[in-house]
Each structure stands twice: as C-alpha cells, then as structure tokens.
Amino acid sequence: MSKSTPREQAQYHRLEAFGGLEMLQARYYRQRFSRHVHDTFCVGVIEEGAQRFYRTGGEHVAPQGDIILVNADDVHTGCSARENGWAYRAIYPHPDLFRAISQDLHHAEGTVPWFPDAVLHDPGLAQQLQMAFRLLAQPGNTLLKETLLFSSLSWLMLRYSKTRRPPRPLPFSELRVLQTKMLLDDTPEQEWSLTTLAAMAELSPWHYLRQFKALVGIPPHAYQVQARLRKAKTLMLHGHALAAVSSQCGFSDHSHFTRHFKNAFGATPGSFIQSIVWDHSTREPLLG
DSSP: OOTTSOOOEEEEEEEGGGTSEEEEEEEESSOOEEEEOOSSOEEEEEEEEEEEEEETTEEEEEETTOEEEEOTTOOEEEEESSTTOEEEEEEEOOHHHHHHHTTTTTOTTOOOOBOOOSEEOOHHHHHHHHHHHHHHTSSSOHHHHHHHHHHHHHHHHHHHOBOOOOOOOOOHHHHHHHHHHHHHHHOTTSOOOHHHHHHHTTSOHHHHHHHHHHHHSSOHHHHHHHHHHHHHHHHHHTTOOHHHHHHHTTOSSHHHHHHHHHHHHSSOHHHHHHHOEEEOSOSSOSOO
C-alpha cells in the first residue's frame, strides 16, 4: 500500500445478547474479497463510496446509501467500485434469527427469507438499519436495540423477501455430491482427494468436479477452504490460540491460513480477534 493510501480499518462486534450476531464496520480501499460463502445472511448499508460485488447470478454495484443483501450460502465477492474505496456497516444474521422473528409474519414456525435482489435503494429502510447498527455498537438500551433490529429485519422481509420455488427432486448423483459437501463441512481439516470424493459420489473425477461446481457455485477445493475458515473462526472466537488454529483446521502453514482468512473476512486472523468488541450486556439469550 502506498504512503498516500489511507489505512484500511475493520472492527467487528459480537453481540451475545442476539445469539452471537456479528456486525462489521469497515473502511476499505484496496481490499478484494475472493469468492466465498457464509452460513449467515449479510445485510449492510454503504456509508461512503461504492462497492462492486458478485453474488450468485451476476455482478452488482451498490453506491452510498444503498442496502446490500447476500443470502446464506450465496457465493459472493467484494471490492471497491471507485478509486477512493468504500465504507459500510453490516450484520450477519443466522437463518434461525429470521425464523424466530418471522413466526407471526408468515406462519407459526417462522420462515427463512430469500432475497432475489442484491442491492436495494430504500432510503427509509437504509436509515433505520444505520440507526440500528450504530445503537448495536453501544452498551445498554437492550429493549431499543431489539426494537430497531427486529423491526428493520421484519420490514426487509415483508418488502423484499420472495418465496423460493420448491427444489426439484435431485437425481441420485446430485444427492451423492451434496453428501460429499456435508462431509467437507463436518471434517474440513482432513485431506480429501478428488478421487475419493468422486468415488463416494459414484462419478468420474471430471463429472464430479462439474456437478459440484454447478450445485455449490465453487469447486470442491475452494469449498473446503471455506469450511476450514468457518471452523477456524469458531475456534478463534472460543479462545483457541492462533498459532494452533491453522494446523487444527488443515491449513499447510500459518501464512496460507492468513491469506485465505483476509480474502474472506477482510482482516488477518490477529487483526480480526483484536478488533472484536464483545457485547455481554445480558447473559440471557433474547431468542429461545
């Protein structure tokens, strides 16, 4: 980074009162997020500049004031759309949070939304989300935090969520491919060969690669990296030493782990842990 380029900043908040909800406040200039996936949604507001990103289905640009939406398990990227970078705040709600707050909106069990649009221009909702994000970063005011957050997410679902078409019955081969995906999720630290995974799916390696990428959005080796990063992040948040995390998660060395982590989360592992602000304002979970 040149001397004339301001320093990039990222601060994470982990809100235990909301079931461990994560929130990010960041200012990036040259950061480029590689293709990756989260098991959570991303709901953010661009505060300065503009962000360019790929989300399953195409490329998008979100300017200042717009809302960005990424569904859970959507493959996505991110970079600046302008020379002066971009700043944004975002939360990463788990599908269970949406299900819990939508119990009276749709049916008794609640629903998990699906947002077909990656960028929304809704100044009123964007301002309400920004208010919620700023308040969530401050101690206390639990009732007001809940009110703003839940009403914002409810408004988002009611206005912009769609019902996904029921999934078509999958052929036997596709079911077997998804079983190998679950295996990578459950044992990301293990070394799996393409030959072994393809044999489990009863496909040739070439057909297995094509099927996996068509179903998941990225090839199996890239998905394994994402599964390893998810495990690493969990271990880090539970206090495991950084020196041991990379080997526990199957990375060949710490530099390899650091590079992939920064490409996915916008900060090195050490900076990520140091930047987290823990909100322990209540020990009681707000959602049962």
